[in-house]
Amino acid sequence: DAGVIQSPRHEVTEMGQEVTLRCKPISGHNSLFWYRQTMMRGLELLIYFNNNVPIDDSGMPEDRFSAKMPNASFSTLKIQPSEPRDSAVYFCASSLERRQETQYFGPGTRLLVL
Amino acid sequence: EDQVTQSPEALRLQEGESSSLNCSYTVSGLRGLFWYRQDPGKGPEFLFTLYSAGEEKEKERLKATLTKKESFLHITAPKPEDSATYLCAVLEGSQGNLIFGKGTKLSVKP
Numbered sequence: 001d002a003g004v005i006q007s008p009r010h011e012v013t014e015m016g017q018e019v020t021l022r023c024k025p026i027s028g029h030n031s032l033f034w035y036r037q038t039m040m041r042g043l044e045l046l047i048y049f050n051n052n053v054p055i056d057d058s059g060m061p062e063d064r065f066s067a068k069m070p071n072a073s074f075s076t077l078k079i080q081p082s083e084p085r086d087s088a089v090y091f092c093a094s095s096l097e098r099r100q101e102t103q104y105f106g107p108g109t110r111l112l113v114l
Numbered sequence: 115e116d117q118v119t120q121s122p123e124a125l126r127l128q129e130g131e132s133s134s135l136n137c138s139y140t141v142s143g144l145r146g147l148f149w150y151r152q153d154p155g156k157g158p159e160f161l162f163t164l165y166s167a168g169e170e171k172e173k174e175r176l177k178a179t180l181t182k183k184e185s186f187l188h189i190t191a192p193k194p195e196d197s198a199t200y201l202c203a204v205l206e207g208s209q210g211n212l213i214f215g216k217g218t219k220l221s222v223k224p
Binding site for chain 1: 156
C-alpha cells in the first residue's frame with residue numbers, strides 16, 4: 001500500500017504566483033481532506049470531499065483558495081494569487097468511507113511564498 | 115467554541131523515565147478521540163482511536179486512555195525513538211470535523 005501521495009514535497013514561489021498542490025488518496029478510500037499546518041494555528045481542516053464531491057469547505061480561508069477532485073484518485077488544491085501568509089505545510093489525508101473513519105495523512109507539501 | 119488543549123507543550127524525558135501526555139477537550143457530542151504521532155518533516159501517523167469513556171488502547175510502550183473530559187497518552191520506559199510530536203484530535207458531533215490540538219513535543223534523551 002503506497003499510502004497517500006502528495007506532490008510536490010516542497011514549493012518555493014513568489015507572491016502573486018499560482019500554486020497547485022496535488023494529492024492521490026489511498027486506493028479505495030472515499031473521503032479526502034486537505035489540511036494546513038502552521039506553528040501558530042496547528043493543523044486546520046480546509047476542505048473535505050466525499051465520493052469526489054466537496055462536502056465542507058468552511059475552512060477555506062479565502063477565494064484565493066480552491067480545491068477540486070475530478071476523480072477518486074486525484075485532488076488538487078490551488079492558491080491564486082499566493083501570498084506570504086500562505087506559507088505553511090499542506091497535508092492531504094484520506095479515510096475509508098466517511099469523515100468519521102480514521103484519517104491517513106500524506107507526507108505534506110511545504111510551501112514557502114516569498 | 116469547541117476546543118482541544120494538549121499539555122505540556124514540550125516534554126523532555128530521560129530514556130526509561132515514564133510519563134503521561136494530556137489532551138483535554140470541550141466538544142458537543144464526542145464521536146471519537148484520535149492520537150497521532152508526527153515526526154519532523156512528515157505527516158501525522160495514526161496511533162489510536164478511542165470512542166467511549168473508560169476505553170483503553172495499547173501499542174508497545176504507549177497506552178491511551180479516555181475519560182469524559184480528557185485523554186492521556188502514557189509512555190512507559192520511553193526510548194529515544196519515541197521522540198516526536200504527539201497530536202490529539204477530537205471528532206465532534208455536529209459537523210463531524212476532526213479538531214486537532216497543538217501537540218506535545220516529546221524528546222527522549224539516551
